[in-house]
Amino acid sequence: MKRSGWVAWLRLLAGLGILVALVWHLGSQAFLAGLRRIDTVTLLAALGIGVLTTVCSAWRWCLVARGLGLRLPLGRAVADYYRALFLNAALPGGVLGDVHRAVHHGRSSGDLGRGVRAVALERTAGQVVLLVTGAVVLLVRPSPVLAPVVRFLASPAVALSVAAAGLLVLAVAVRLRRRRGASRGERALRTVVAEARQGLLARGVWPGVALSSAAVLAGYLGMFVLAARVAGATAPTAELVPLVVLALLAMALPLNVGGWGPREGVAAWAFGAAGLGAAQGLTTAVIYGVLAFVASLPGAAVLLARVSPLSTARPATSGAVPRQAERPPLAAATGMIRQRAAEVPSAVAGGVRSQTSQATAARGDTS
Numbered sequence: 001m002k003r004s005g006w007v008a009w010l011r012l013l014a015g016l017g018i019l020v021a022l023v024w025h026l027g028s029q030a031f032l033a034g035l036r037r038i039d040t041v042t043l044l045a046a047l048g049i050g051v052l053t054t055v056c057s058a059w060r061w062c063l064v065a066r067g068l069g070l071r072l073p074l075g076r077a078v079a080d081y082y083r084a085l086f087l088n089a090a091l092p093g094g095v096l097g098d099v100h101r102a103v104h105h106g107r108s109s110g111d112l113g114r115g116v117r118a119v120a121l122e123r124t125a126g127q128v129v130l131l132v133t134g135a136v137v138l139l140v141r142p143s144p145v146l147a148p149v150v151r152f153l154a155s156p157a158v159a160l161s162v163a164a165a166g167l168l169v170l171a172v173a174v175r176l177r178r179r180r181g182a183s184r185g186e187r188a189l190r191t192v193v194a195e196a197r198q199g200l201l202a203r204g205v206w207p208g209v210a211l212s213s214a215a216v217l218a219g220y221l222g223m224f225v226l227a228a229r230v231a232g233a234t235a236p237t238a239e240l241v242p243l244v245v246l247a248l249l250a251m252a253l254p255l256n257v258g259g260w261g262p263r264e265g266v267a268a269w270a271f272g273a274a275g276l277g278a279a280q281g282l283t284t285a286v287i288y289g290v291l292a293f294v295a296s297l298p299g300a301a302v303l304l305a306r307v308s309p310l311s312t313a314r315p316a317t318s319g320a321v322p323r324q325a326e327r328p329p330l331a332a333a334t335g336m337i338r339q340r341a342a343e344v345p346s347a348v349a350g351g352v353r354s355q356t357s358q359a360t361a362a363r364g365d366t367s
Contacts, residue, residue: 021265022264022265022268022282025278026268026278026279026282027279029279030279030280030282030283030286031282031283031286033231033283034231034282034283034284034286034287034290035286035290037230037231037232037283037287038230038287038290038291042226042230042291043291043294045226046223046226046291046292046294046295047294047295047297047298049219049222049223049226049291049295050085050219050292050294050295050296050298052215052219053215053216053219053220053295054078054081054082054085054295054298055078056212056213056215056216056219057081057122057126057212057216058074058077058078058080058081059074059077059208059212060122060125060126060208060209060212060213060216061077061081061118061119061122062074062077063199063205063208063209063212064118064121064122064125064199064200064205064209065077065105065109065115065118065122065199066205067198067199067200067202067204067205068114068117068118068121068195068198068199069114069198070105070109070111070114070115070118071109072105072109079302080101080104080105080302081101081299082296082298082299082302083097083100083101083299083302083303083306084097084098084100084101084299085097085295085296085299086296086297086298086299086300086302086303087100087299087303088259088296089259089292089293089296090293092257094251094254094257094259095254097299098119098123101119102115102116102118102119102120103115103116105118105119106118114195117192117195117199118199121195121196121199121200124200125200125209125213126213126216126217127252128213129210129213129214129216129217130217130245130248130249130252131249133214133217133245134245134246134248134249137241137242137245138242138245138246141238141241141242217248220248221241221244221245221248223288223291223292223295224240224244224247224248224284224288225237225240225241225244226291227284227285227287227288227291228240228244228280228284230287231280231283231284231287232280232283233271233276233280233284235274235276239274242270243267243270243271243274243276243281246266246267246270247263247266247267247270247285247288248263249266250262250263250265250266250267251263259289259292260289263285263288263289264282264285264286264289267281267282267284267285268281268282268285269281271284
């Protein structure tokens with residue numbers, strides 16, 4: 001098995017391990033309670049929030065793609081984004097839908113590499129907005145979970161890692177600026193940096209990207225708060241927002257099973273640290289996972305519509321010459337008959353004229 005396959009299996013096992021540990025410590029009642037509390041009104045609200053977040057995400061994707069010079073209509077982007085969300089929620093790893101979306105758009109646009117980078121930049125923009133908003137919320141809003149988070153971020157290991165990463169980025173930037181002739185890796189890095197400027201930081205792009213990312217994040221926060229209310233949380237919304245932000249940040253970790261795993265673990269820990277109970281945090285995360293899956297269900301309809309026989313069927317003569325360029329057999333035969341019929345009178349007339357001239361010549365001779 002290739003290294004990438006082993007990495008994928010390790011990520012999947014890590015997500016499963018987190019879920020098993022939660023069930024072992026908190027019991028299965030938290031999972032079952034979350035499923036029993038969901039009603040029709042909650043599902044409809046999740047679908048409505050999903051429409052908002054998906055349309056805004058698709059708009060952000062359109063802006064980035066057009067900044068890179070790729071054509072992407074909004075309607076097609078919404079359909080492809082819904083399909084990607086459904087595949088992310090239904091398949092392990094949580095990113096296979098985005099991979100399919102990137103490859104499909106790249107191939108259809110005629111530039112696979114640029115199509116893949118457009119999706120990568122679009123997802124990066126959303127994560128950057130989430131990180132910045134999360135840092136601001138955790139610093140501005142006092143929360144019991146802030147102290148351990150600050151201690152972790154201020155630990156020597158994290159500080160050294162951040163400093164080393166910063167120095168590495170600075171060294172690479174200086175080297176790229178000084179050298180004229182660059183290797184293949186350096187040229188690729190320069191291409192990525194240039195496309196990031198075009199797709200994210202251009203004057204006509206970044207305002208829309210920032211606005212759409214903020215709307216998407218607001219939708220995610222609203223759905224998580226809705227899940228907390230359904231789970232029975234009575235704490236004020238301002239107290240729930242920092243906990244929700246931590247759970248959303250955990251979803252970015254590639255150690256999940258269709259999005260499940262780190263989100264539930266961090267939610268249980270954050271709610272427990274805030275005095276709301278780890279079981280309630282786990283129930284909230286379970287309800288959020290169900291609502292997110294329901295919000296992605298329109299993507300299943302898009303997927304079925306794209307793979308249905310009616311949508312993929314082609315005429316049997318699709319590879320042949322179009323009928324407009326051919327002469328139908330009946331028309332050809334009719335034309336031939338008409339031509340032969342036209343030739344008959346002319347032949348008859350020619351014969352009559354020949355006989356008349358011969359008779360005239362004979363009378364002239366006899367006279």
